[in-house]
Amino acid sequence: MTEHMLTIDGQRIPFTEGQTIIEAATAAGVYIPHLCHNPEFKPHGSCKLCTVKVNGRNCSACTFPAADGQEVLNNTQELNETRRTITQMLFIEGNHFCPSCEKSGNCQLQAVGYYLNMLDAHFPFFYPSREVDASHHEVMLDRDRCILCELCVRASRDVDGKNVFALSGRGINSHLIVNSTTGKLKDTDISVDDKAVHVCPVGAILIKRKGFEVPIGERIYDGQDIGQVSLEHEMPIVEEAEHGR
Amino acid sequence: MAGKIKVATTSLAGCFGCHMSFLDIDERILALAEIAEFDRSPLTDIKHCSDQVDIGLVEGGLCNAENVHTLREFRESCKILVAVGACAINGGLPAMRNHIPLQECLEESYLDAVGVENPQIPNDVELPLLLNKVHPIHEVVKVDYFLPGCPPSADVFWKFLTDLASGAEPSLPYELVHYD
Ligand code: SF4
Ligand code: SF4
Ligand code: FES
Numbered sequence: 549m550t551e552h553m554l555t556i557d558g559q560r561i562p563f564t565e566g567q568t569i570i571e572a573a574t575a576a577g578v579y580i581p582h583l584c585h586n587p588e589f590k591p592h593g594s595c596k597l598c599t600v601k602v603n604g605r606n607c608s609a610c611t612f613p614a615a616d617g618q619e620v621l622n623n624t625q626e627l628n629e630t631r632r633t634i635t636q637m638l639f640i641e642g643n644h645f646c647p648s649c650e651k652s653g654n655c656q657l658q659a660v661g662y663y664l665n666m667l668d669a670h671f672p673f674f675y676p677s678r679e680v681d682a683s684h685h686e687v688m689l690d691r692d693r694c695i696l697c698e699l700c701v702r703a704s705r706d707v708d709g710k711n712v713f714a715l716s717g718r719g720i721n722s723h724l725i726v727n728s729t730t731g732k733l734k735d736t737d738i739s740v741d742d743k744a745v746h747v748c749p750v751g752a753i754l755i756k757r758k759g760f761e762v763p764i765g766e767r768i769y770d771g772q773d774i775g776q777v778s779l780e781h782e783m784p785i786v787e788e789a790e791h792g793r
Numbered sequence: 794m795a796g797k798i799k800v801a802t803t804s805l806a807g808c809f810g811c812h813m814s815f816l817d818i819d820e821r822i823l824a825l826a827e828i829a830e831f832d833r834s835p836l837t838d839i840k841h842c843s844d845q846v847d848i849g850l851v852e853g854g855l856c857n858a859e860n861v862h863t864l865r866e867f868r869e870s871c872k873i874l875v876a877v878g879a880c881a882i883n884g885g886l887p888a889m890r891n892h893i894p895l896q897e898c899l900e901e902s903y904l905d906a907v908g909v910e911n912p913q914i915p916n917d918v919e920l921p922l923l924l925n926k927v928h929p930i931h932e933v934v935k936v937d938y939f940l941p942g943c944p945p946s947a948d949v950f951w952k953f954l955t956d957l958a959s960g961a962e963p964s965l966p967y968e969l970v971h972y973d
Contacts, residue, residue, distance in 0.1 A: 639883070643889075643891075643892070644883070644972075645879070645883075645885065645886060645888070645889060646879070646943070646972035646973045647879055647885070647886065647943035647972070647973045648886060648889070649973075652972070652973040653973070658972055661970075661972065662967060662970045662971070663967075665964075665965070665967070665970060666970075667882075667938075667939040667940070667941050667965065667970065668876065668882050668883075668931065668936075668939035668941070669882070669883055669929075670931075672932050673883060673884065673888075673928075673929065673932075675884075675888065675891040675892060675926065676892070677892040678892075764973075773967055
């Protein structure tokens with residue numbers, strides 16, 4: 549059997565039929581920054597943080613199939629600057645006040661900002677008005693911090709079988725909606741054990757009474773950058789999927 | 794004394810936390826004093842910048858008209874202007890009022906809040922007028938460098954100032970970049 553092979557930044561990376569570029573990269577221990585991608589779910593391809601150059605063209609590594617002989621550029625200054633700009637845009641179109649956010653230190657958006665050495669948001673802020681839903685006794689939804697990655701939508705629909713979340717609206721008015729007659733979380737059958745409650749990469753979906761439980765210094769990204777954390781966590785998931793193929 | 798770098802600092806809509814954190818450089822301030830002198834700053838109580846300041850450190854965002862005047866004066870006087878801390882960079886916690894109409898904020902604070910005596914919205918001519926929204930400083934003037942953090946740690950100030958003093962392009966390594 550001939551092994552399939554592509555290169556990322558000149559490094560030879562093997563892949564199996566059906567893998568995306570990001571899956572091949574993860575399995576080989578190469579981090580490609582990403583936010584809406586989570587190897588446990590079908591790709592969504594919305595945040596564009598995983599943009600790589602494939603044979604000279606910009607592509608989303610989380611949706612683009614790996615193919616023999618592809619020359620992929622990933623960790624280049626140009627791509628990382630583009631990614632930083634994308635991250636800055638994610639910050640200005642929400643309301644991200646990290647010092648008062650329960651997710652701070654454990655947040656993937658923030659960690660990507662750190663990874664890309666983002667020191668400011670560059671653009672003027674939108675400060676949009678977004679509704680907080682604190683109606684549920686255990687789960688809380690702060691739309692200010694939602695990056696519209698649809699991970700909760702995918703998790704609730706595909707894993708929990710509950711369909712609690714969906715996206716609605718366009719442009720700056722895009723927002724997460726809750727599938728109940730009142731539009732409130734308290735009138736859904738969501739529960740703290742649901743996958744949907746645990747996949748949010750940012751501090752938009754939180755379990756109540758857990759905020760600031762872990763002291764500064766011991767939070768996920770205090771000691772390790774998101775590249776290391778992500779590979780540690782996602783490599784086994786991708787490998788398992790690979791064996792199942 | 795000739796040859797020293799002139800440093801000015803100010804606090805706009807901030808909490809002075811960034812200034813306190815700056816002072817956390819502790820005894821390193823002696824080494825800093827060898828190469829730098831403070832110009833306008835709450836630390837010196839000098840009220841206006843002298844003609845040419847080398848580095849201006851700005852804590853806090855813009856919540857009133859006076860903040861805007863101070864910031865513009867700073868920009869004019871300082872060769873290098875630095876946005877220090879979350880409030881200067883994104884408005885910070887004061888900007889959490891931005892999605893509430895100003896009138897409602899004032900009513901809630903001065904008329905309707907629990908325990909308010911003699912309710913009235915302050916309206917003295919001496920008081921700077923509040924802006925409709927709180928803004929980060931880069932929306933009003935050109936900013937040369939950003940030191941994130943709430944507050945940035947003493948090591949951030951130290952790294953930045955020593956980089957500049959040695960003629961290097963200032964940069965913050967991963968472990969010094971924090972938004973909280
Ligand atoms: S969700 Fe993340 S980036 Fe947004 S405020 Fe919370 S910690 Fe900061
Ligand atoms: S709530 Fe969280 S998981 Fe759901 S779309 Fe928003 S950011 Fe993604
Ligand atoms: S991670 Fe690929 S588009 Fe979001």
